[in-house]
Amino acid sequence: MLLLAAAFVVGFVLLLYMVSPLISPKPLKLPGAHVVVTGGSSGIGKCIAIECYKQGAFITLIARDENKLLQTKKEIEKYSVNDKQVVLCISVDVSKDYEQVENVLKQAQEKLGPVDLLVNCAGTSVTGKFEAIEVNSFERLMAVNYLGSVYPSRAVISTMKERRMGRIVFVSSQAGQLGLFGYTAYSPTKFALRGLAEALQMEVKPYNIYITVAYPPDTDTPGFAEESKTKPLETKLISETSSVCQAEQVARVIVKDAIVVCMGIFRIIGLFYLGSFDSIVRRCMMQREKSESTDKTE
Numbered sequence: 173m174l175l176l177a178a179a180f181v182v183g184f185v186l187l188l189y190m191v192s193p194l195i196s197p198k199p200l201k202l203p204g205a206h207v208v209v210t211g212g213s214s215g216i217g218k219c220i221a222i223e224c225y226k227q228g229a230f231i232t233l234i235a236r237d238e239n240k241l242l243q244t245k246k247e248i249e250k251y252s253v254n255d256k257q258v259v260l261c262i263s264v265d266v267s268k269d270y271e272q273v274e275n276v277l278k279q280a281q282e283k284l285g286p287v288d289l290l291v292n293c294a295g296t297s298v299t300g301k302f303e304a305i306e307v308n309s310f311e312r313l314m315a316v317n318y319l320g321s322v323y324p325s326r327a328v329i330s331t332m333k334e335r336r337m338g339r340i341v342f343v344s345s346q347a348g349q350l351g352l353f354g355y356t357a358y359s360p361t362k363f364a365l366r367g368l369a370e371a372l373q374m375e376v377k378p379y380n381i382y383i384t385v386a387y388p389p390d391t392d393t394p395g396f397a398e399e400s401k402t403k404p405l406e407t408k409l410i411s412e413t414s415s416v417c418q419a420e421q422v423a424r425v426i427v428k429d430a431i432v433v434c435m436g437i438f439r440i441i442g443l444f445y446l447g448s449f450d451s452i453v454r455r456c457m458m459q460r461e462k463s464e465s466t467d468k469t470e
């Protein structure tokens with residue numbers, strides 16, 4: 173009897189898994205789309221920009237260092253697939269001043285149209301034993317890795333909601349799934365992105381906006397090289413248990429997951445809860461829109 177019940181549950185979950193592509197959103201069309209990549213001048217962000225550009229997107233790169241931005245722009249432009257494509261560079265610190273971030277994104281949207289895909293990839297890391305990490309590093313990492321993803325997302329979300337379309341990617345880390353030796357300043361900033369992504373997803377799903385989170389392993393980038401210089405021995409040994417990935421490969425996976433949003437098996441188990449919560453959100457949205465329209469006609 174128990175066996176039968178278990179078989180039934182497993183079968184049901186499997187069935188859901190099989191139909192999940194059918195209930196997933198339509199894939200994003202990259203040709204002609206406006207893709208904004210923060211941290212787009214280096215490492216994983218640069219490779220994400222190249223991957224999208226190769227598929228016909230218009231790109232806005234955001235980072236601080238102007239020279240690095242211009243150099244990257246030239247590098248990306250080599251991969252153009254038509255003569256209309258543009259790579260726009262914006263030098264701004266994503267973690268300092270919300271209004272500044274909002275302003276530059278407004279300018280980018282005036283030039284290249286509303287943002288179809290925002291990839292929050294700007295980020296940095298500091299490793300060390302908890303007591304050896306400077307107090308201001310905890311603040312700086314939270315500002316860059318977490319607030320630096322909140323600000324650009326907050327700046328584009330209203331337009332996405334109006335258009336009833338859009339995608340946002342948060343680049344977390346394996347250290348955003350698992351707290352590891354040496355990452356007391358870094359891991360919490362990457363855990364925070366997951367909380368943000370899940371809460372935001374529930375808000376914006378009725379507007380046909382999809383949020384994805386990437387959890388990359390160690391990846392060969394300038395940022396990784398910098399981090400490796402000061403890693404504690406324990407952190408190094410833990411890192412060495414798995415191999416270092418190529419940024420191109422990590423970028424391809426991130427872009428694919430943003431285009432074709434599909435559900436993992438664990439999400440499907442949570443689906444029953446999420447489904448009922450989503451229906452609360454949808455009901456409220458419909459009620460609010462109804463009362464707004466009756467307000468207007470009164």
Ligand SMILES: NC(=O)C1=CN([C@@H]2O[C@H](COP(=O)(O)OP(=O)(O)OC[C@H]3O[C@@H](n4cnc5c(N)ncnc54)[C@H](OP(=O)(O)O)[C@@H]3O)[C@@H](O)[C@H]2O)C=CC1
Pocket residue numbers: 210211212213214215216217234235236237238240264265266267293294295296297316317320343344345346387388389390391392393394395396
């Ligand atoms: N490499 C790895 O092993 C892994 C990396 N990640 C994450 O992936 C992301 C990219 O990492 P990676 O490619 O290694 O990093 P890099 O250090 O190579 O590149 C970081 C990019 O972010 C920009 N950036 C940094 N701080 C700011 C800021 N305050 N405002 C605007 N732009 C900023 C940098 O430009 P500039 O300095 O000019 O501003 C640069 O373009 C990060 O979020 C990282 O945490 C996740 C897992 C593994």
Ligand SMILES: CCCCCCCCCCCCCCCC(=O)[C@@H](N)CO
Pocket residue numbers: 297344345346347349350352388389390391395396399410411413414
């Ligand atoms: C379900 C989760 C499985 C986790 C497997 C654990 C493997 C541990 C290997 C060490 C990984 C270190 C990642 C940090 C990467 C990073 O973000 C920095 N390099 C940024 O510069």
